[in-house]
Amino acid sequence: MDPVLALAGLGVGIVVGLTGMGGGALMTPVLVLFFGVPPLAAVSSDLVASAVMKPFGSFVHIRRGTVNWRLVGWLCAGSVPCAFLGVLLMRAIGTGGGIQHAVQLALGVALLLAVMGLIVKSLRETSRRDDAPSATPLRVRPLPTLLLGAVGGLVVGLTSVGSGSLIIVVLLALYPMLRANDLVGTDLVQAVPLVAAAALGHVLFGDFHLDLSLGILVGSIPGVLIGARLSSRAPARVVRAALVVVLLASALKLFGAPNLVLLVTLGVTVVVGVLGSAVRRGALGRRPAAVGSRVYADSHTA
Structure with missing residues (x-):
């Protein structure tokens, strides 16, 4: 087991627990760029590790009551079947070097979308405080939320990116009055069945490597517990800024930028x-x- 991989998992786990985003968007490029793992194997192994890691962070938020269960239900109704469909779609594209290159490009596009979403999220927060309570009860919009889950599930099944990085920023656009800690808690909980469905598909049809997943989990499980405990106490602006830089760098490298x-x-x-x-x-x-x-x-x- 590579201790450097476990250390990388620790850092990614802290970011996931603190902000609800950055798992696949950080860990998969790290596996591809720094450990030389083929893209399909990186996606498969990271998804399996995330399926085990995310429930630990979710449990902390469930205990604190920072989860909107109606949002979770509508998101999962769209994301769970589409995540499995995304795995089958990627499998149908082909095998060998072609699919590896396609996954790498799709991953780069997903990272750029995540960067743009994070920037939009930061701009929207300039007009209100992160911890400002909502004056009116949150009204869930079923159809847009269902569609968001479906698109997010498809992207996660294809690239392992999106369970937090993409869905959380669109959630903020749909529900701007959702408090930051409720946003993180809801996103982490809805990601559990979403990632589990995608992980099952990759175990059956992907290129899952048990040693890679175990190496990630050794560091990411304590990391996500630490991050989840900090999420209701520490502002996430600095973490998001660092996340934008890392995601942008990863996307450019995946596109082969000099x-x-x-x-x-x-x-x-x-x-x-x-x-x-x-x-x-x-x-x-x-x-x-x-x-x-x-x-x-x-x-x-x-």
């Missing part, structure tokens, strides 16, 4: 992110002052 292009793109991303964060902090810092000035003026006018 190292110079990779470094320039990441440098620009970091600079833009730092400037955007500074502008956001300045805007939030001016907002209370403006409110205070208006109250002061109203009281003296009265």
Whole structure:
């Protein structure tokens, strides 16, 4: 068993427990790029490991009551059958080098979608606090939620990416008033049957390697428990920023981008992110002052 692989699993597990995203989006590219695992074997082994890891983080959120069970039900109704269908679809594409290349490209596209979703999520959060309670009860929209689960399940079955990275950001778009810790808890719980269905398909029809899955699980199980305990106490903005950089780098490498292009793109991303964060902090810092000035003026006018 490779201790470096277990260490990588620990880091990925912490990110998954803390933010509800990043499992397949981080672990599968790590297996492909740093451990030389073929893409199909990486997808299969990572999905099996995720199917064992995610229930540990989900249990923490269930105990804390940060799970919307209606959302979980509608998401799973679409995602579970489509995840198994995604495995069969990937199997039908072909075998050998062709399917490995197709999976690698699909994985790169899924990572770019995850990056864009994370950026949209961060922009939406500039207008409200992460922990702001909703003034009205959350109204579940069955059909859009079912379709979201179906698309997410299909992507997960094909690439192992999407159970958290893609679904969680679309959930935020559909339900912007869902609190951050409820969002993470709901996403982790719905991912359990979704990933289990995709993992079963890969065990039967994919390229599952038991030694890879065990190596990931040694680190990821304690990691996801640590991250889940921190998720209700620590803000996830810094983790999401690091996740954007890692996902973008992984996607570019999967597309075969030269190292110079990779470094320039990441440098620009970091600079833009730092400037955007500074502008956001300045805007939030001016907002209370403006409110205070208006109250002061109203009281003296009265």
